[in-house]
Amino acid sequence: MNRRTLLGSAAALVAASALPAFAQDEKLKVGFIYVGPVGDGGWTYQHDLARQAVEKEYGDRVQTTFIESVPEGADAERAITQLALSGHKLIFTTSFGFMDATINVAKKFPDVKFEHATGYKTAENVATYDARFYEGRAVMGTIAGRMTKSNKIGYIGSFPIPEVVQGINSSYIHAKKVNPDVEMKVVWAYSWFDPAKEADAAAALIAEGVDVILQHTDSTAPLAKAQEAGAIGFGQASDMAAFKPTPRVSSIIDNWAPYYVKRVGEVLDGSWTSHSVWLGIGDGEVEIGEITEAVPAEVKEEALALKDRIASGEYHPFTGPLKKQDGSDWLAEGQTASDQDLSSMNFYVEGITAPMPK
Amino acid sequence: MMIDPLSVFILLLGAATPILFAGLGELVVERAGVLNLGVEGMMIGGALAGFAVAHASGSTALGFLAAAIAGAALSMIFAVLTQFLLSNQVATGLALTLFGLGLTAMFGKPYEGMKAPAMMPGPLGLNWMIWLGIALVPLVWWFLARAQPGLILRAVGENHDAAHGLGYPVRRVRILAIGFGGALAGMGGAYISIATVLQWTEGMTAGAGWIALAIVVFAQWNPWGVLAGAWLFGGVTVLQLRLQAAGVAVPVQLLSMAPYLATIIVLVLISARQKFGRSGGAAAPGSLGRPFHALR
Numbered sequence: 041m042n043r044r045t046l047l048g049s050a051a052a053l054v055a056a057s058a059l060p061a062f063a064q065d066e067k068l069k070v071g072f073i074y075v076g077p078v079g080d081g082g083w084t085y086q087h088d089l090a091r092q093a094v095e096k097e098y099g100d101r102v103q104t105t106f107i108e109s110v111p112e113g114a115d116a117e118r119a120i121t122q123l124a125l126s127g128h129k130l131i132f133t134t135s136f137g138f139m140d141a142t143i144n145v146a147k148k149f150p151d152v153k154f155e156h157a158t159g160y161k162t163a164e165n166v167a168t169y170d171a172r173f174y175e176g177r178a179v180m181g182t183i184a185g186r187m188t189k190s191n192k193i194g195y196i197g198s199f200p201i202p203e204v205v206q207g208i209n210s211s212y213i214h215a216k217k218v219n220p221d222v223e224m225k226v227v228w229a230y231s232w233f234d235p236a237k238e239a240d241a242a243a244a245l246i247a248e249g250v251d252v253i254l255q256h257t258d259s260t261a262p263l264a265k266a267q268e269a270g271a272i273g274f275g276q277a278s279d280m281a282a283f284k285p286t287p288r289v290s291s292i293i294d295n296w297a298p299y300y301v302k303r304v305g306e307v308l309d310g311s312w313t314s315h316s317v318w319l320g321i322g323d324g325e326v327e328i329g330e331i332t333e334a335v336p337a338e339v340k341e342e343a344l345a346l347k348d349r350i351a352s353g354e355y356h357p358f359t360g361p362l363k364k365q366d367g368s369d370w371l372a373e374g375q376t377a378s379d380q381d382l383s384s385m386n387f388y389v390e391g392i393t394a395p396m397p398k
Numbered sequence: 399m400m401i402d403p404l405s406v407f408i409l410l411l412g413a414a415t416p417i418l419f420a421g422l423g424e425l426v427v428e429r430a431g432v433l434n435l436g437v438e439g440m441m442i443g444g445a446l447a448g449f450a451v452a453h454a455s456g457s458t459a460l461g462f463l464a465a466a467i468a469g470a471a472l473s474m475i476f477a478v479l480t481q482f483l484l485s486n487q488v489a490t491g492l493a494l495t496l497f498g499l500g501l502t503a504m505f506g507k508p509y510e511g512m513k514a515p516a517m518m519p520g521p522l523g524l525n526w527m528i529w530l531g532i533a534l535v536p537l538v539w540w541f542l543a544r545a546q547p548g549l550i551l552r553a554v555g556e557n558h559d560a561a562h563g564l565g566y567p568v569r570r571v572r573i574l575a576i577g578f579g580g581a582l583a584g585m586g587g588a589y590i591s592i593a594t595v596l597q598w599t600e601g602m603t604a605g606a607g608w609i610a611l612a613i614v615v616f617a618q619w620n621p622w623g624v625l626a627g628a629w630l631f632g633g634v635t636v637l638q639l640r641l642q643a644a645g646v647a648v649p650v651q652l653l654s655m656a657p658y659l660a661t662i663i664v665l666v667l668i669s670a671r672q673k674f675g676r677s678g679g680a681a682a683p684g685s686l687g688r689p690f691h692a693l694r
Contacts, residue, residue: 079599243412
């Protein structure tokens, strides 16, 4: 899909050169780099909703451009450079794999501001922002543990990066809490968006006896597959409401709009500074989608109670005692994981038997 | 950890079907001397058209028919540009892929989130499209190796000037082949949307068309080789997912790379054989990718 990216960038360039160079109080141009297509119905779709919210909020004062389906890797640097060259003063790069590309481009364009999603490298003109998806995973895990009949739950991972590993651990810990017999199967798709492969991954899990599927990839394919097999799953990144009331019994929704609106506003009034934020359920950045009637009322209540305790800060999903997969100690009784620990998480917790990819 | 080989094989057949269809279609196109790199574009076109019709009519059979028509229609753009206007086949094929992806992204919006009707089950619990794909392999082989029109098609692909000299309608043969390739690519794409993913998602073929192109080279332009290639590519995907689900530590990157590595090894072996003066084995058709312009 590099070709489409190329067209997109070319269009952005043409649009930029067509603007009169002498315009003084020109609009703030805000660029977005997406890892998938806007129509993925998940991750990228949610980022694009936030982009539209920015346009709605500031109207004529901003102009937004997006380039979709940008592969993570060398091509990303080119796409980001194109946006920077064509006069965009604020650029959101919305996937973990754009991290190094963002930092590299930012060095060359010190007067352009960058916002990188889910990464850990910042600079004078590069801020990072992330959502505590693992908080939502704790709620999903609770439902999964209660709903499974085979006591096998499955997780479709994208890439073995800390964000996804946190999700797997959080889901497992909370499923195990309500169902000590639960077993977790993990399949890595090595893609954020590949509907056919995601469907095959779901099929592989179902063939292993899994009846509740959690996904950390961006398309709705695993839900469709779950439905075919009579299993259940959860909306990922977006509500995926088309699959209500079952197989989609609840969802984790990423709501980026408030953050994007705030940061664009800060560039407009000149108060933007680099930072690194990590917002969760309590901040409204991670939302739990409607829990449908396919879930018994008491399970729903239990899940919502957990959500409220996380939102208020009363409970941290990673609270000790917890051990690592190899049996070594990680968190002592009552101790909670630090953000630093979480942002470099590369191990499973005790009880998960799947091997951690190297 | 034991995994049941039969269930892996069944998943493999499903994963191989889209690339088997597209690969067989492209094989016929290339044997006629035309290189159409627009497979991905025609597949995604078929994926959308097939899904839309299957959703509206409730019939997957009608869906696949519509996908074949849509794929063939898209391929006719390529046919007109390369056969009448003599445009560069590589560039035109790439453009067709871009065009297909963009066009379906635009027209596919209303279909997002809708669900496909259920596939008709066929013998042994496998759906009819899997059987049709496998049945097409001997048919295409027989057509190319034994039937007279197939011989003409190969003659056109090997040396279009000679075929023209013998009075064969080079252009017409090629247009028919391109249309056939488009129809099969369309059906392969529709298999992804109707049978595998069960819904329409923008960009859902995710590179299957490029794999189909690789398979044709891997197969050395032989239909049975396309079947082997489709099973190899499909099998590796399914097997590594199953192994992971069973909790086995698998070197995913190595496995994912294996089919491409096999393609390169096949190419090296073929060229080594040619270098040492041994003929045999069907290599690339002689006129592959070259534009044909009748002087008289």
